Each structure stands twice: as structure tokens, then as C-alpha cells.
Amino acid sequence: MEDARDPLRNAAGAVCDGLRQIGDFSYAILPKDIAHALGDFKKAFLGQIRNVVNLEIDWIDERVAGGDKLRDEWRDKCQNTSSDSVS
Numbered sequence: 001m002e003d004a005r006d007p008l009r010n011a012a013g014a015v016c017d018g019l020r021q022i023g024d025f026s027y028a029i030l031p032k033d034i035a036h037a038l039g040d041f042k043k044a045f046l047g048q049i050r051n052v053v054n055l056e057i058d059w060i061d062e063r064v065a066g067g068d069k070l071r072d073e074w075r076d077k078c079q080n081t082s083s084d085s086v087s
Contacts, residue, residue: 027035 030038
């Protein structure tokens with residue numbers, strides 16, 4: 001079973017190495033200061049995307065919690081209404 005996976009691992013490793021090499025080439029063709037500036041820009045951009053995603057996740061969590069609270073309030077009102085009708 002392990003022997004069957006080794007060719008897949010080797011192929012995946014070769015693809016990853018090839019992509020890594022292409023990435024290195026793409027920065028190597030640029031002057032050093034421009035390559036570093038571009039890398040810093042990309043990291044800052046992705047950091048902002050991460051912040052937006054985290055804000056969205058927090059917003060969703062708050063909405064779900066608010067929905068739970070409303071659902072509980074509605075259930076309590078329904079139970080109070082039905083017990084008032086029965087009494």
C-alpha cells in the first residue's frame with residue numbers, strides 16, 4: 001500500500017517544486033528592491049483581505065447569536081400565549 005502512494009507523493013512533490021521554482025524565477029527577474037517592495041505589497045494586501053474576512057466571520061457569529069436570542073424570545077412568547085389561553 002505504501003508503494004502505491006510513493007509515485008503520487010513524488011509527482012506531487014515534483015509539481016510543488018516546479019511551482020516554487022517558477023515563483024522564485026518571477027522574483028529573481030526583478031531588481032532586488034522592486035522584488036522586496038512587491039512582496040511587501042502583496043503581504044499587506046493579503047493582510048487586509050484577512051482582516052475583512054475576520055470582520056465578516058465576527059459579523060456572522062453575532063448575527064447567529066442574535067438569531068438564537070430572538071428564537072428563544074419567540075418561543076417564550078409562544079409558550080406564555082398558549083399557557084394564558086389554556087388557563
